[in-house]
Amino acid sequence: MEFVRAKSAGFCMGVSLALRKLDGIIAEKNISGDIYILGSIIHNPQVVAEYAMKGVITADCPEDIPSGSIVVIRAHGITKQVQHSLSQRGIHVIDATCPKVKDACLLIEKNTADGRVLLLFGEEYHPEVKCLLSYTDGDTVVFDTLEECQKCDLDPDLKYCLAAQTTQDRHIFDAISSELSNRKGLDLVVLHTICNATMMRQEEATKIAAKSDFVIVAGGYNSSNTRRLAQVIESGGVGTLHIETADELPLDKLRKLKRIGLTAGASTPKKIVDEIQSTLEAL
Numbered sequence: 001m002e003f004v005r006a007k008s009a010g011f012c013m014g015v016s017l018a019l020r021k022l023d024g025i026i027a028e029k030n031i032s033g034d035i036y037i038l039g040s041i042i043h044n045p046q047v048v049a050e051y052a053m054k055g056v057i058t059a060d061c062p063e064d065i066p067s068g069s070i071v072v073i074r075a076h077g078i079t080k081q082v083q084h085s086l087s088q089r090g091i092h093v094i095d096a097t098c099p100k101v102k103d104a105c106l107l108i109e110k111n112t113a114d115g116r117v118l119l120l121f122g123e124e125y126h127p128e129v130k131c132l133l134s135y136t137d138g139d140t141v142v143f144d145t146l147e148e149c150q151k152c153d154l155d156p157d158l159k160y161c162l163a164a165q166t167t168q169d170r171h172i173f174d175a176i177s178s179e180l181s182n183r184k185g186l187d188l189v190v191l192h193t194i195c196n197a198t199m200m201r202q203e204e205a206t207k208i209a210a211k212s213d214f215v216i217v218a219g220g221y222n223s224s225n226t227r228r229l230a231q232v233i234e235s236g237g238v239g240t241l242h243i244e245t246a247d248e249l250p251l252d253k254l255r256k257l258k259r260i261g262l263t264a265g266a267s268t269p270k271k272i273v274d275e276i277q278s279t280l281e282a283l
Contacts, residue, residue, distance in 0.1 A: 002259040003280050004208055008201045009218070009273050012266035014098025015042050018075035021096040025070060026054055033092070036071040038062060038078055039127055041096070042267040043223035045244065065091055075267075076127040077101045079134035100166050101128055104193035105135040111161045111189055112136035119180070121149070121173055122165030126224055129165055149176045156185045163191040167225035167266070169232055170199045197266065198225060202232045205263045209238040212261035214254070217242045218276055219265030226265025233263075246275040255283050 011019075018041055025035055036057045040048050048058060059065050062082050067090040073083065077097035086093050112118050118140040122129040133140050143149045154160065162180060164173045177190050209215050215233050217240060219226030230242040243249065254260060260280055264273045 001255070001257060001280075001283055003277070004212065004259070004261050005273070005277055006201070006204050006208055006261070006263035008197070008204050009262065009264035010266075010268055010270045012098075012195070012197045012201075014075050014100055014195075014197075015267050018042060018072075018096035018098065019047075021094060022051065022056070022072050025072060025094060026056070033069045034066075036065045036069050037074055038065065038071055038082070038086075039074050039076070040222070041072065041074050043076075043226075043265075044220040044267045044269065045222070046220075046272065047267070047269060062086060067091060070094065072096050074127065075101070077105065077131035078127070079131055080105075081134055097131070098166070100193075100195040100197075101131065104163065104166055104191075105132055107191050107193060108132055108161070108163050109135040111191060112138050114159070116159040116161040116189065117141065117154075119143075119149075119152070119154075119160055119162045120164065121162070121168055121176055123224055126165065128167075128224075132163070132165065146172055146175050146179065150179060154180075154183065154186060156183075156187075159187040159189075161189045161191060163193045165224070166193055166195040167198050167228055168194055169202065169228060170194050198228075201225075201263070201266065202229060205229055205233050205261075206236060208261040208263065209233045209236055209240075212238060212259045213257045214239040214241070214259075215261040215263065216240075216249070216276060216280070217263055217265070218244070218273055219268040220244060223265045223267050226268065229263060229265055243276075245272060246279040249276065249279055251279075251283065254280065 072094045124142045217230040233240045
């Protein structure tokens with residue numbers, strides 16, 4: 001059996017920066033107050049569990065964080081209204097939002113300042129999407145597929161702005177952009193907010209899949225970019241399995257294959273990818 005691992009598998013820049021900030025706070029000896037995260041620092045249950053062992057508290061809502069505490073803003077960001085309210089309550093806020101997400105927020109804010117309606121390609125209830133939406137005071141429309149976009153009844157008398165969650169599929173976004181741009185008389189500004197690292201990861205995974213019988217995608221089940229990575233591979237007709245840890249590998253099935261590919265989401269630790277690789281190589 002042959003085996004190939006994607007070079008891009010594992011942490012992206014934004015995730016690494018967020019964890020380094022959190023590690024730096026934990027390492028400080030002179031801090032007072034508990035350390036909180038509002039939601040998971042990244043979408044990987046194993047990483048979140050490790051930080052819980054170090055005393056980091058994950059809060060489900062802002063009201064759960066007491067005054068005088070330290071809160072580290074997760075890589076996906078939070079709404080600007082919540083961030084402001086935390087600061088107003090005497091909570092020390094450390095912003096670990098991914099720079100790519102922050103750039104998308106500011107780009108949306110700038111391009112909707114004139115009243116443009118924001119059309120956002122993303123998962124409506126994802127924390128990053130909620131963060132992005134908070135940077136416009138106008139109307140918004142959120143859709144997760146090209147088909148949903150095609151059903152949108154847009155008023156030609158209004159102006160629109162199209163953006164995307166940073167981890168979305170670039171090819172689908174391009175199709176959405178083309179569909180909207182072809183609508184007669186529609187005043188549309190297209191913002192390119194999909195992260196380059198996401199695009200490179202998806203492209204590499206597609207190339208590996210084209211030469212493999214089966215591809216393993218490692219990452220949290222709650223990770224949007226990992227799920228999207230698996231969907232991109234599956235759309236090419238290659239067998240794909242999304243797992244969190246090596247324990248979930250279907251070894252009997254994999255033994256029968258000639259060539260297996262391995263990639264991972266942007267929030268998957270290297271040690272988890274290494275463990276999966278070691279298990280596969282042992283076959």
